[in-house]
């Protein structure tokens with residue numbers, strides 16, 4: 001069995017920066033994280049060992065410490081200011097590429113465009129993006145476009161971790177539904193997401209089974225799993241090496257490994273080591289036949 005790691009996989013610079021800032025803040029004194037720093041339960045567990053407490057971004061009063069941390073997914077200016085106004089010292093770990101998406105949306109609104117965000121309406125990043133623009137609409141599927149009010153000018157951005165192809169398809173559909181309107185699209189899908197998606201496509205050309213490592217509620221990890229299936233591979237998404245199941249594998253199989261942008265390096269390393277162990281213990285074809293009595 002051959003095991004190949006995707007050329008681009010795992011933790012991105014935005015998550016690394018957020019982790020570093022959180023470590024530094026925790027060293028300075030007691031802090032409360034407003035939500036999940038990134039969508040990975042192993043990272044949550046690690047932060048708990050540093051004494052980082054848990055609060056909620058949209059519930060003022062959910063932090064008993066003076067220091068609070070805004071996650072890498074960002075927040076609306078309204079929420080950020082509200083926490084500052086209640087006397088909290090805010091450490092803001094918003095990824096610079098999420099900030100870029102906020103700036104792009106603000107510029108479009110200032111320019112008179114009706115704001116449209118492509119993404120998951122319940123995701124914390126998207127809630128932050130639209131939080132300062134109550135008129136903004138969030139769309140994820142073509143059917144959602146029917147709910148948009150008619151406007152002369154639409155300004156479109158996307159959640160940073162959406163698959164670019166889906167985003168481009170929706171922008172095209174919006175143009176077709178409103179041929180008389182101007183549709184201005186700013187591509188805010190982040191570079192690490194694009195790299196991981198295209199590296200996965202390469203991996204799927206030579207592998208039959210793909211192991212995707214990352215948090216179950218991590219959007220970009222889920223997108224990698226879905227993409228691997230769309231490319232015709234069998235994909236298994238796991239958070240931890242102990243979830244690997246030997247029955248998924250067989251001798252001679254080409255197995256690819258990738259990981260979401262919030263996955264720790266050591267988790268990916270452990271998964272690869274575990275896979276090597278499984279590969280070394282796969283039954284020899286002869287042994288298998290004799291076990292089956294053939």
Ligand code: SF4
Nearest residue numbers: 012014095160190261
């Ligand atoms: S996935 Fe992209 S936007 Fe999110 S933290 Fe990483 S680099 Fe930033």
